[in-house]
Amino acid sequence: MKETVLITGASSGIGLELAKCFAAEGCRLVLTARNQAALEKLAAELKQKHHAESIVLSADLARPDGPKQICNSLAAQKIVVDVLVNNAGFGLHGPFAQLPLQKQLDIIQVNVTALAELTGLFLPAMLQRGQGGILNVGSVAGFVAGPGMAVYYATKAFVQSFSEALAAELEGTGVTVNVLCPGPTETNFGPVARGDKVRARQTGKMSAETVARYGHAAFRRQKVIAIPGIKNQAAVLLTRVVPRRTIRNVIKSYNTFKE
Numbered sequence: 001m002k003e004t005v006l007i008t009g010a011s012s013g014i015g016l017e018l019a020k021c022f023a024a025e026g027c028r029l030v031l032t033a034r035n036q037a038a039l040e041k042l043a044a045e046l047k048q049k050h051h052a053e054s055i056v057l058s059a060d061l062a063r064p065d066g067p068k069q070i071c072n073s074l075a076a077q078k079i080v081v082d083v084l085v086n087n088a089g090f091g092l093h094g095p096f097a098q099l100p101l102q103k104q105l106d107i108i109q110v111n112v113t114a115l116a117e118l119t120g121l122f123l124p125a126m127l128q129r130g131q132g133g134i135l136n137v138g139s140v141a142g143f144v145a146g147p148g149m150a151v152y153y154a155t156k157a158f159v160q161s162f163s164e165a166l167a168a169e170l171e172g173t174g175v176t177v178n179v180l181c182p183g184p185t186e187t188n189f190g191p192v193a194r195g196d197k198v199r200a201r202q203t204g205k206m207s208a209e210t211v212a213r214y215g216h217a218a219f220r221r222q223k224v225i226a227i228p229g230i231k232n233q234a235a236v237l238l239t240r241v242v243p244r245r246t247i248r249n250v251i252k253s254y255n256t257f258k259e
Contacts, residue, residue, distance in 0.1 A: 009088030091152030148255025
């Protein structure tokens with residue numbers, strides 16, 4: 001039987017590319033995001049290229065009722081989710097005290113609360129069936145503190161810790177949990193986070209396709225922590241030996257803009 005894979009934030013970037021990976025395997029997809037038109041376009045593309053069935057659900061995970069709406073809609077259609085991909089997320093650049101508080105609370109709602117709630121809504125049924133998987137999209141930002149994007153980095157630290165803990169709790173149950181931790185990636189994340197501002201220090205970016213393919217393969221291998229790219233892997237290793245004050249200063253410099 002085909003797996004049914006629910007992907008949040010599927011309208012662009014890593015989520016869209018992960019949808020292609022699962023569609024290529026013959027999975028049935030549940031595509032969710034706020035952009036209905038983009039989801040429908042993706043669904044049509046996946047049907048044409050992979051003959052994949054896709055269910056489109058427009059949802060705003062910044063709304064507290066977003067996760068339950070997704071769950072209730074699928075329950076009404078008697079759709080069982082075999083794999084949950086918690087990809088939706090966003091961030092904002094700037095000092096915490098200077099950014100709109102509500103927008104930062106929305107970051108927590110999407111990146112943390114919705115992710116945890118969706119996991120809590122779909123995990124019990126997976127455990128009852130004795131099979132399933134959860135792929136959370138974190139970030140290398142989850143390994144460090146992030147001056148200039150304090151809330152975003154903190155939310156990714158939650159995703160990292162939560163995913164690792166669940167993976168250990170669920171050993172031997174038939175349900176796996178994995179976390180994909182990309183570094184800078186070519187998506188619309190940057191323009192949304194910082195608008196038209198340009199970082200003072202530039203760095204190379206991986207393509208969303210490369211990141212998604214790496215994360216999908218790691219998920220199938222049941223690798224708990226997947227960090228795509230040698231540079232990203234090296235950066236995470238350095239966080240274990242470099243003083244945290246030094247790391248904070250480096251990240252603060254990275255998150256500053258050109259005048």
